[in-house]
Amino acid sequence: GQQLNQSPQSMFIQEGEDVSMNCTSSSIFNTWLWYKQDPGEGPVLLIALYKAGELTSNGRLTAQFGITRKDSFLNISASIPSDVGIYFCAGQLTDGGSQGNLIFGKGTKLSVKP
Amino acid sequence: NAGVTQTPKFRILKIGQSMTLQCTQDMNHNYMYWYRQDPGMGLKLIYYSVGAGITDKGEVPNGYNVSRSTTEDFPLRLELAAPSQTSVYFCASNSGGDYEQYFGPGTRLTVT
Numbered sequence: 001g002q003q004l005n006q007s008p009q010s011m012f013i014q015e016g017e018d019v020s021m022n023c024t025s026s027s028i029f030n031t032w033l034w035y036k037q038d039p040g041e042g043p044v045l046l047i048a049l050y051k052a053g054e055l056t057s058n059g060r061l062t063a064q065f066g067i068t069r070k071d072s073f074l075n076i077s078a079s080i081p082s083d084v085g086i087y088f089c090a091g092q093l094t095d096g097g098s099q100g101n102l103i104f105g106k107g108t109k110l111s112v113k114p
Numbered sequence: 115n116a117g118v119t120q121t122p123k124f125r126i127l128k129i130g131q132s133m134t135l136q137c138t139q140d141m142n143h144n145y146m147y148w149y150r151q152d153p154g155m156g157l158k159l160i161y162y163s164v165g166a167g168i169t170d171k172g173e174v175p176n177g178y179n180v181s182r183s184t185t186e187d188f189p190l191r192l193e194l195a196a197p198s199q200t201s202v203y204f205c206a207s208n209s210g211g212d213y214e215q216y217f218g219p220g221t222r223l224t225v226t
């Protein structure tokens with residue numbers, strides 16, 4: 001099936017650091033979504049992107065829809081302890097027949113540096 | 115609005131047993147989805163529905179069944195549970211195929 005390559009797989013942060021993660025694919029997407037999942041909870045939508053080149057912010061989070069429509073990145077500025085969790089990218093393909101079905105990356109796990 | 119609710123939160127099944135995972139949304143969304151999430155993996159689509167009376171298979175439908183008799187409810191049925199179905203199951207919904215999906219809190223299922 002279709003794949004999204006999300007990186008890094010995991011990262012450690014210190015409070016105040018900026019964080020960057022990305023998703024890439026060989027397929028073209030209509031939509032990119034970024035979700036955050038806390039332990040024992042369902043994913044919560046952070047940012048939705050609908051146009052190539054679009055740059056959207058939500059507080060300290062900024063995400064971009066790549067110009068090629070095959071990638072997206074998420075930045076978190078000045079990280080705080082509650083940013084810890086798993087971040088997923090998800091893309092909707094352009095084929096029109098998927099009824100809005102999303103393809104998910106495997107996630108980036110953000111942890112606090114010991 | 116409660117959003118998307120799922121029951122139960124946890125369940126342990128023996129091999130060969132069956133059960134139904136419940137999902138309800140109160141946002142009047144037409145589209146509903148069932149995913150499974152395995153450790154270290156993203157979410158895999160099991161089944162989806164674009165409206166009452168309409169369901170279709172996703173990427174990993176084997177061993178599962180669904181029904182959609184109302185807009186609000188989208189139960190997932192496991193027949194003859196197998197250890198490979200040990201996973202966390204998430205239900206999601208949205209108002210249209212090109213809009214953001216909203217997720218429930220999940221059901222953690224263990225089959226032993």
